[in-house]
Amino acid sequence: MPDIFVSSPKKRIKSESEQILKRIGESETKNPLAAFVALPKGVQFETQEKEEQIILLLRRHWITNFHWIFIALIMILAPLILNVVPLLEFMPPRFQLMTVIIWYLLTLAFVFESFLSWFFNVYIITDERIVDVDFTSLTYRRISDAQIERVQDITYKTGGLLRAVFDYGDVFIQTAGKSPEIDFESVPKPDKVVRVLNQLIIQEQQEKIEGRVR
Amino acid sequence: MTPIEVIFEGLLNLDVWGVVKILLVLALVVYLVFAFMVVREVDAMLNTLKGVFQLPIKLVAWIHFLFSLAVLILAIIFL
Known part of the structure; x- marks a missing residue:
């Protein structure tokens, strides 16, 4: 059958x-x-x-991402220190602005690479x-x-x-x-x-x- | 003027920030290559594991590349 x-x-x-x-x-x-x-x-x-x-x-486990998330938060907030401690004062104003922009570019790369490493x-x-x-x-x-x-x-x-x-x-x-x-x-x-x-x-x-x- | 005096004279009149600009632009060109490699890396990763989050991940890789290109152009024009 x-x-x-x-x-x-x-x-x-x-x-x-x-x-x-x-x-x-x-x-x-x-x-x-x-x-x-x-x-x-x-x-x-x-x-x-x-x-x-x-x-x-x-x-x-997602908790293993804590260390790079913590570092990323510090990197994001770090330029705020410049308001208190003028570390870039020795540079011309245009170079100061470029430094901050490049800093955020590196921060983006760091966060993205860390995420990719975890995700893939x-x-x-x-x-x-x-x-x-x-x-x-x-x-x-x-x-x-x-x-x-x-x-x-x-x-x-x-x-x-x-x-x-x-x-x-x-x-x-x-x-x-x-x-x-x-x-x-x-x-x-x-x-x-x-x-x-x-x-x-x-x-x-x-x-x-x-x-x-x- | 002796050659050593010429070198000293040149060093004294050196535009330090001009040199910094050239070095910075060179570093940003290298960074742009890295950003492009990240785009390729993401493609390879998405081919290995297909399915979820494809578009946002690709988008961030391209945003990073375009951001680094914009920074390079800004450094050439602005500094």
Whole structure:
């Protein structure tokens, strides 16, 4: 007898992913600026396969941005000091004005680069693999990935007051792939990340047994 | 006048702010190249991770580039 209803592989993968997230008490995240994004809508990465589903998109916890936001605030307010302490008095007035303009140009560059570094250095967990996207400088980027089935060991580390209060830490994933270790640094809810990875490993093993390997 | 005296004479009559202007303009030209590299970097980043915040991020990269171009022109004309 022919099957009356057969769901498409993409729909099946999505519902499986939703179930995994449900088990750890998470659901689809709407905020694009979040550091812990579950089932991100409309997000794709360069090497993503057609039927591959992103389950988690992780960035460093937002509190790790505090230091550059603090520096940026000081940079924005610094020219106000000139009203009290005339540090640029030795310059002609036109050079004084140019100095302040250039200062704000550098401030904009600093804020933008810091934001880009946080926003685009991401860790992605799909139903098939783990991807680590690193932008270390203007021209250098490194994308390392490992298949879920090649994951051998997962550990996570939290410690210190700040990490305990804001619930973030590092996840270390040992693999049998080309990149022997992939580290997720300062990601939110590391315990949930580990649980998702563990469930994906179990799911991958089940798929192997059932002969559903892609 | 000996050559050393000529050098001293030249140094005494040197327009310091003129030299500063030339150095500043050169630095701003280098900065403009950096700003353009940021635009290219943003393109590469957006190709790597597509989807969210594409337009605002591109816009800020271009604003930064145009701002640095404006500062360079201002330095050449204004100083």
